[in-house]
Amino acid sequence: KAGVTQTPRYLIKTRGQQVTLSCSPISGHRSVSWYQQTPGQGLQFLFEYFSETQRNKGNFPGRFSGRQFSNSRSEMNVSTLELGDSALYLCASSVGTSLSYEQYFGPGTRLTVT
């Protein structure tokens, strides 16, 4: 069974631009969650989608948004990029709607904002 895939793996953007990251969950998984990982703040929860609906959201500004498609694939968008948005963005998929289910993480997208 293929694991969680994320594209692109690396990305360099300029401050003020926007970026879209993609995540393909494990087949059969309907929940996708997104996390930001930085050396200073550690792992922080962004949001979770289940069956195309956002069911949980972390404490991030509105510049961070996401969506989920009918095939469970998910995208995350960050608008008006700031230097502080440089991070590893991880997505994870799980069978169930609650984060109490085991999550399978992708390798992440490394975003650098210059």
Added chain:
Amino acid sequence: LAKTTQPISMDSYEGQEVNITCSHNNIATNDYITWYQQFPSQGPRFIIQGYKTKVTNEVASLFIPADRKSSTLSLPRVSLSDTAVYYCLVEGGYQKVTFGTGTKLQVIP
């Protein structure tokens, strides 16, 4: 929001048992506690999950005391391949998902 703290780092010799504690100061009665392992340049990997008392699987045990203000991940007989960063994750509903600060475990030969 549950605040979760862990020791920054721990060293252990091969073959020893390692216990890593996560403190959560505000966890609801229905919050699950999950532990993940992360190697450099990889996403976290599920280790174990529990709700109360003790849970054991083929790789670890998880102890949760009655007051649920902390949880302890126990790794029996660690090997060099267990060198990684370990995170606890507490989830209790809307906007209450928090990862611990992470514990870097170094296993020494």
